[in-house]
Amino acid sequence: MSTAHFDVYAIGNALVDVEYRVSDDFLSRHGISKGQMTLIDEAAQQRLIAALDSEFGLEKRASGGSAANSIIAVAAFGGRSFYSCKVASDGTGDFYVHDLHAAGVSSNLQPQREPGVSGTCVVMVTPDTERTMQTFLGITSDVSVAELVPEALMASRWLYIEGYLVSSDSARAAVREARRLARSHGVQIAMTFSDPAMVRFFKPGLAEMLDDGVDLLFCNEEEACLWSGTLSAEHALDELRKVARQAVITLGSEGALAWDGEKVVRIAPSPATPLDSNGAGDMFAGAYLFGLTRGWSSRRAGALASSAAAAVVSQFGPRLPLEQHAALLRENNAEHTGH
Numbered sequence: 413m414s415t416a417h418f419d420v421y422a423i424g425n426a427l428v429d430v431e432y433r434v435s436d437d438f439l440s441r442h443g444i445s446k447g448q449m450t451l452i453d454e455a456a457q458q459r460l461i462a463a464l465d466s467e468f469g470l471e472k473r474a475s476g477g478s479a480a481n482s483i484i485a486v487a488a489f490g491g492r493s494f495y496s497c498k499v500a501s502d503g504t505g506d507f508y509v510h511d512l513h514a515a516g517v518s519s520n521l522q523p524q525r526e527p528g529v530s531g532t533c534v535v536m537v538t539p540d541t542e543r544t545m546q547t548f549l550g551i552t553s554d555v556s557v558a559e560l561v562p563e564a565l566m567a568s569r570w571l572y573i574e575g576y577l578v579s580s581d582s583a584r585a586a587v588r589e590a591r592r593l594a595r596s597h598g599v600q601i602a603m604t605f606s607d608p609a610m611v612r613f614f615k616p617g618l619a620e621m622l623d624d625g626v627d628l629l630f631c632n633e634e635e636a637c638l639w640s641g642t643l644s645a646e647h648a649l650d651e652l653r654k655v656a657r658q659a660v661i662t663l664g665s666e667g668a669l670a671w672d673g674e675k676v677v678r679i680a681p682s683p684a685t686p687l688d689s690n691g692a693g694d695m696f697a698g699a700y701l702f703g704l705t706r707g708w709s710s711r712r713a714g715a716l717a718s719s720a721a722a723a724v725v726s727q728f729g730p731r732l733p734l735e736q737h738a739a740l741l742r743e744n745n746a747e748h749t750g751h
Contacts (some may be wrong), residue, residue: 483699691730
C-alpha cells in the first residue's frame with residue numbers, strides 16, 4: 413500500500429476521566445469493588461461524583477478512554493493518530509473534542525453532534541496506588557459503523573481496537589467493519605483486552621472481535637490467565653499465540669513478556685515510585701505501537717513502553733507532559749543507537 417497517512421487509527425469509548433484520590437474506607441462505604449471497572453447508570457454516577465467532590469475534591473480531568481489514552485501517547489511521541497469515537501453535543505462532549513484535538517489527535521468528531529449525555533469515567537485512586545473505575549458510558553455506548561472514517565482507516569499503518577467496546581452490539585459491528593477495511597487494505601490490527609472484567613464477563617464477545625486473529629494483542633497477566641485458563645503468563649502466552657501473530661503481557665513491576673512472532677522477549681521493568689496506576693497499560697500500548705511504526709524491534713519498543721509506563725505510574729493521571737515524551741525518546745535513542 414502507499415505511504416500511510418496515520419500511524420495508528422483507533423476505535424474506542426470516548427470518556428472524560430475525572431480522577432480523585434480516595435480512601436479504602438470510601439470504597440467500602442459505597443459498596444464499590446476495588447480495582448475493577450464497573451458500568452453504572454447516569455444517576456448513580458452523579459451521586460458518586462457529588463460524594464467525591466464533597467469529601468475529596470477533583471484532582472484531574474482529561475479526555476480519556478483506554479484507546480484514546482494510547483493514541484494520545486502515540487501523538488505525543490511524534491506519531492500521527494486518529495480516533496473514532498462518539499460524544500454528545502453537551503459541555504462534557506465539547507471539553508472532550510477540544511482536549512483530544514489539542515493533544516494532536518485527529519478524529520471523526522464534528523462541532524455539530526447528536527444531543528445526549530457524553531460518557532464519564534470516575535477514577536478513584538487509593539493510597540496503595542490502585543485505581544478503581546466507575547463508568548457511565550452515555551452516548552459512547554452507541555458508537556457504531558457511522559463513526560468510522562474509512563479513508564483515514566485505509567490510510568493507516570495500524571488499527572487499534574479497545575476491548576471495552578465488547579459490551580455494545582453496535583460497537584462490535586463497528587469493529588467487524590473496521591477489521592474488514594483493515595484486512596482489505598493491508599492495515600495491521602492490534603487489540604487490547606482492556607480490563608479483567610471484560611474477559612471474565614464478555615469472553616464470547618472478545619472472541620468475536622478477535623475473529624480470525626490479530627497482528628498484535630495487549631493484555632495484563634490477569635487478563636491473559638483468565639482468557640487462556642492458565643496460571644502463569646508463560647503458559648498464557650502459548651495460548652495467545654493461537655489468536656495473535658504478536659502478543660504482549662504486561663506484568664506490572666515485573667516488566668512484560670512479549671511474543672514477537674518468532675521468540676519470547678522479556679521486557680525489563682523500569683524503576684518507579686508508584687503513585688497512581690491509572691493509564692499505565694494504555695501508555696505501554698501507545699508507546700509500544702509507536703515503536704513498531706518506527707520499525708523498531710519488540711525489545712526496543714518494549715523498552716520505551718516500560719519506561720513510559722513507569723513514568724505514568726509515578727505521577728497522578730494517565731498522561732505525561734509533552735517534554736517528558738521527548739526525554740524518554742532521547743533516552744531510548746541513546747540506549748539503542750550508542751550515542
